[in-house]
Structures are given as structure tokens and as C-alpha cells.
Amino acid sequence: MAETNQAAWLKEAKQNFVIGPAEIGKPAKDEVLVRNHAIAINPVDHAQQSGIFPPGPLPRILGNDIAGEIIDVGEGVTQFRKGDRVLGHCTALNTDEAKHGGFQEYTVVPTVGCAAIPEDMKYEDACVLPLAISTAALGLFHKEQLGLRLPQAEQREPLTGDTEAVLIWGGSSSVGSAAIQLAVAAGYAVVTTSSPRNYILCKSLGANEVFDRASLSIVGDLTSAMQRYKFAGAFDAISTRDTQLNVAQVLAQLGGGRIALTLPVTPDIPATVDARMIYAAFILSQDKALGKEIYGDFLPAALKNGRIKPAPKSDVVGHGVEHIQAAVDKLRAGVSGSKVVVTL
Ligand SMILES: NC(=O)c1ccc[n+]([C@@H]2O[C@H](COP(=O)([O-])OP(=O)(O)OC[C@H]3O[C@@H](n4cnc5c(N)ncnc54)[C@H](OP(=O)(O)O)[C@@H]3O)[C@@H](O)[C@H]2O)c1
Known part of the structure; x- marks a missing residue:
């Protein structure tokens, strides 16, 4: 010792x-x-x-x-x-x-x-990985956040019917990289944003489509992309006022929905959009059941077979x-x- x-x-x-x-x-x-x-x-x-x-x-x-x-x-x-x-x-x-x-x-x-x-x-x-995984897991899977189905370490069968997609703003960040990987492992398509130099990173983690976060047409680009899928939820890994308002505008154009946020909710979010902040340490205290699913059951196997990569x-x-x-x-x-x- x-x-x-x-x-x-x-x-x-x-x-x-x-x-x-x-x-x-x-x-x-x-x-x-x-x-x-x-x-x-x-x-x-x-x-x-x-x-x-x-x-x-x-x-x-x-x-x-x-x-x-x-x-x-x-x-x-x-x-x-x-x-x-x-x-x-x-x-x-x-x-x-x-x-x-x-x-x-x-x-x-x-x-x-x-x-x-x-x-x-x-x-x-x-x-x-850890803090980013905890934050992404709470945002995607906690019942009072997006409440999506849990990730599987084994490859899922191709989904039948409409493919559901998650919009993840900030795919090249630590939290965004974890969110892409967890959403893909749960069987969702991912539409995300980053700077062009990080498109390869986002794609390598499983994102289906990546858009330039600084583009003047970003709200329209994301809205058109998400219209090709069934909407499952949105996750803003960055959550500044600007990014929240951009994501909220996309959701408003899709008819409304929920966004999981990493920072406090900004004012002026459209009424059809339900934005909720994540607190990562929650997975170690209030939602230990989710912590056990992710850290105990999913991660060891997913790290071993490469479904989750350190990113x-x-x-x-x-x-x-x-x-x-x-x-x-x-x-x-x-x-x-x-x-x-x-x-x-
Ligand atoms: N609530 C919680 O429990 C909790 C837990 C963890 C983190 N957080 C918060 O979540 C945020 C992200 O944390 P992190 O560790 O993931 O950050 P990070 O990895 O340090 O973020 C850096 C990345 O952010 C991207 N980025 C910066 N501004 C952006 C924008 N406007 N749009 C899209 N991407 C942007 C950059 O992407 P490009 O270089 O590709 O442009 C860069 O790769 C921080 O504010 C952090 O405090 C909250």
C-alpha cells in the first residue's frame, strides 16, 4: 500500500x-x-x-x-x-x-x-471518457431528459421502418463525441455540427451527417437533414445562448420537441421547445440505475469491442x-x- x-x-x-x-x-x-x-x-x-x-x-x-x-x-x-x-x-x-x-x-x-x-x-x-459519458448518457437516456432506449454493446439489427435520428450540436466536443457514440450504439442516426476540420472525427464516431456550425445557413441545413428522419430528440453539447437558440429554431421548424442542455436554459426558447439542463454528477447519486446500466453493463463490453472509442x-x-x-x-x-x- x-x-x-x-x-x-x-x-x-x-x-x-x-x-x-x-x-x-x-x-x-x-x-x-x-x-x-x-x-x-x-x-x-x-x-x-x-x-x-x-x-x-x-x-x-x-x-x-x-x-x-x-x-x-x-x-x-x-x-x-x-x-x-x-x-x-x-x-x-x-x-x-x-x-x-x-x-x-x-x-x-x-x-x-x-x-x-x-x-x-x-x-x-x-x-x-467518464464525465463526457455520464453527461451524454443522462441527456440521451434519463427519463426526464430525452428518455431514449439504452445503448447495446453488440451491433444492433438494422432498424425497420422510419429511422429515428438525434440532433447533436457540438459533435467534436468531449460531451458531443460521447453523445454521438452512445446514440449510435442505441440504434439512432445522428445529425451533428462541428468545424470542418472535425468532420472526420464526427464521422468516425458514427455520425451520419455533419454540418459546419459556423455556416449562416446552419438552421436550414439541420432542419432539412432532420426532416429525412423521424425526430427522436436534440442534445446541445455546447449550450451557449447562440447554440441553444439555433437548436431551438430547428426544433420549432420540426414542430417542437425536447433539447437536453449542458448549461442553464437561456431565455427566449420558443414555446414549442422543452429545454432541460443535465447535471452529470446525478448519475452517481440520484440515477444510479442508469449509472449501473452504462458503467457496469454497457461500457466494459463496448470499450472492448470498439463500439465506444476514447474520443x-x-x-x-x-x-x-x-x-x-x-x-x-x-x-x-x-x-x-x-x-x-x-x-x-
Ligand atoms: N451540465 C453538466 O453536467 C456538464 C458536464 C460536462 C460538461 N458540461 C459543459 O458542456 C460544455 C462542453 O463540455 P466539453 O468538455 O464537451 O467541451 P470541450 O470538449 O472542451 O469543447 C471544445 C469543443 O467545443 C466545440 N465548440 C465550441 N463552440 C462551439 C459551438 N458554438 N458550436 C459547436 N461546437 C462548438 C469545438 O468544436 P470545433 O473545434 O469543431 O468547432 C471544440 O471541439 C461545457 O460548457 C461544459 O462546461 C456540462
């Missing part, structure tokens, strides 16, 4: 991380302790550091995405053993506990957000917790079709 654990602490809002020791957390019931080998950076991390999103009680350890090796298991854990290679969605946003933050060498992760990864999958690739590609900026600040700064400056990662 390891004796030291270094962490990137957020001690004060709007300040850089301070590297220092942290206790190695003890896994409680239905939790595992992971020796992190790679962590990914997410927009909420820089939003918490800069105070755009309330950071919660300080000092604290931020970070939502990890991949590594299980070191210890808590009471009631039978599905994982010491030595298992896993990816994990960390739950510090729910609990405010230091042991649950991702930006350290050892993190305690709830089993409901933990999935075994294949032997040949690198940790730096696997860690790009977008990882961009490793350094090795060691002392590189986390530079990694967060890099994400803050903007990324396109990549995920900023630190190996440990």
Missing part, C-alpha cells in the same frame, strides 16, 4: 493550484481506491478555479476524470478487485470531500461511475500533478477535437 499522495489543491478561489500532500482516502461502501495513471481536464475545472462556477468549500481537490489501477475496495464491492484497470467519474462535485477529487495520485471513486477498461487501452486514452484524442501536456495547472490553462485557452490530459 502506498504511503504518500500528492495533490493539486485549490486553496483559494481564482488562485493557481498548490501542490502538496493529501491523505490517501479510504474507500467506503460501494467505493474503490484508484492509483491514478492519467487524469483529464474539463471546462468545469477551470470554471471552478476561476470562480465562474462556485468552487464549493476550500481548500479542495478538483477533477472529474481519472483512469488507473484499483488499489483497494470498500465494503460490498464484488465487481472489482485490486489490480483491475478502470476509468472513473469522480464525485467531488457531489460530496466536497478531498478523497473524491481527481487531481491527485490516489482517488476514491464510487463503483457506479467506474468501468473496467481493456488490457490494451492506454490510461491516457481511457481518462478522456476526442488525448493531448498529454505533462507527467505529474505539478502539470495540472498548465493543463487547465491550456483548456481555458480553447481546444478543438482534443482532450487535455496529465499522466501520473
Whole structure:
């Protein structure tokens, strides 16, 4: 058992991380302790550091995405053993506990957000997935979001009758890449948007049609494309005011419908459109049944047979917790079709 654990602490809002020791957390019931080998950076991390999103009680350890090796298991854990290679969605946003933050060498992760990864999958690739998968899964499958049928790891039979399609705005983002893959694995066609340089990425994940998000004709392009399918729902992975209004206009022209959002609902959404925000950590607390379906039943097999690929590609900026600040700064400056990662 390891004796030291270094962490990137957020001690004060709007300040850089301070590297220092942290206790190695003890896994409680239905939790595992992971020796992190790679962590990914997410927009909420820089939003918490800069105070755009309330950071919660300080000092604290931020970070939502990890991949590594299980070191210890808590009471009631039978599905994982010491030595298992896993990816994990960390739950510090729910609990405010230091042991649950991702930006350290050892993190305690709830089993409901933990999935075994294949032997040949690198940790730096696997860690790009968890938060994006949780967000996309809630938006697509939670009953009060789009409520779509669940994904299957095995190839589905070709659908009969009208092909149903999901509109996913922002297919090259982390959340959008996960949403494309999950929707395809659930048997839906996908119409999406990105910058032209990321069309290949979106297509490689299974999108049927990709449109330039900056085109002046984007609302008409998406409306025409979606009219070729039966409408199943819309997912706005970006959810700025502009993207919400664009997606809402498409839906209004299709006769109305529901949009799952990653940020709060903007005013002026047309009355026929029902827009609802996702909160990803929900899958680790309120909707554990969906968490189990996705992390326990679907992901291990889907990662093994390639139905779910680590995407977008990882961009490793350094090795060691002392590189986390530079990694967060890099994400803050903007990324396109990549995920900023630190190996440990
Ligand atoms: N509510 C929740 O629980 C939750 C959970 C996770 C994330 N989020 C939020 O979801 C958003 C996306 O997160 P992420 O990690 O997926 O972001 P990300 O991967 O860092 O986003 C970068 C990508 O966004 C795309 N993009 C930027 N502006 C766009 C626009 N106007 N239209 C279409 N694509 C655009 C870029 O695509 P191109 O380069 O191809 O243009 C780029 O590839 C963030 O605001 C994040 O805070 C919320």
C-alpha cells in the first residue's frame, strides 16, 4: 500500500493550484481506491478555479476524470478487485470531500461511475471518457431528459421502418463525441455540427451527417437533414445562448420537441421547445440505475469491442500533478477535437 499522495489543491478561489500532500482516502461502501495513471481536464475545472462556477468549500481537490489501477475496495464491492484497470467519474462535485477529487495520485471513486477498461487501452486514452459519458448518457437516456432506449454493446439489427435520428450540436466536443457514440450504439442516426476540420472525427464516431456550425445557413441545413428522419430528440453539447437558440429554431421548424442542455436554459426558447439542463454528477447519486446500466453493463463490453472509442484524442501536456495547472490553462485557452490530459 502506498504511503504518500500528492495533490493539486485549490486553496483559494481564482488562485493557481498548490501542490502538496493529501491523505490517501479510504474507500467506503460501494467505493474503490484508484492509483491514478492519467487524469483529464474539463471546462468545469477551470470554471471552478476561476470562480465562474462556485468552487464549493476550500481548500479542495478538483477533477472529474481519472483512469488507473484499483488499489483497494470498500465494503460490498464484488465487481472489482485490486489490480483491475478502470476509468472513473469522480464525485467531488457531489460530496466536497478531498478523497473524491481527481487531481491527485490516489482517488476514491464510487463503483457506479467506474468501468473496467481493456488490457490494451492506454490510461491516457481511457481518462478522456467518464464525465463526457455520464453527461451524454443522462441527456440521451434519463427519463426526464430525452428518455431514449439504452445503448447495446453488440451491433444492433438494422432498424425497420422510419429511422429515428438525434440532433447533436457540438459533435467534436468531449460531451458531443460521447453523445454521438452512445446514440449510435442505441440504434439512432445522428445529425451533428462541428468545424470542418472535425468532420472526420464526427464521422468516425458514427455520425451520419455533419454540418459546419459556423455556416449562416446552419438552421436550414439541420432542419432539412432532420426532416429525412423521424425526430427522436436534440442534445446541445455546447449550450451557449447562440447554440441553444439555433437548436431551438430547428426544433420549432420540426414542430417542437425536447433539447437536453449542458448549461442553464437561456431565455427566449420558443414555446414549442422543452429545454432541460443535465447535471452529470446525478448519475452517481440520484440515477444510479442508469449509472449501473452504462458503467457496469454497457461500457466494459463496448470499450472492448470498439463500439465506444476514447474520443476526442488525448493531448498529454505533462507527467505529474505539478502539470495540472498548465493543463487547465491550456483548456481555458480553447481546444478543438482534443482532450487535455496529465499522466501520473
Ligand atoms: N451540465 C453538466 O453536467 C456538464 C458536464 C460536462 C460538461 N458540461 C459543459 O458542456 C460544455 C462542453 O463540455 P466539453 O468538455 O464537451 O467541451 P470541450 O470538449 O472542451 O469543447 C471544445 C469543443 O467545443 C466545440 N465548440 C465550441 N463552440 C462551439 C459551438 N458554438 N458550436 C459547436 N461546437 C462548438 C469545438 O468544436 P470545433 O473545434 O469543431 O468547432 C471544440 O471541439 C461545457 O460548457 C461544459 O462546461 C456540462
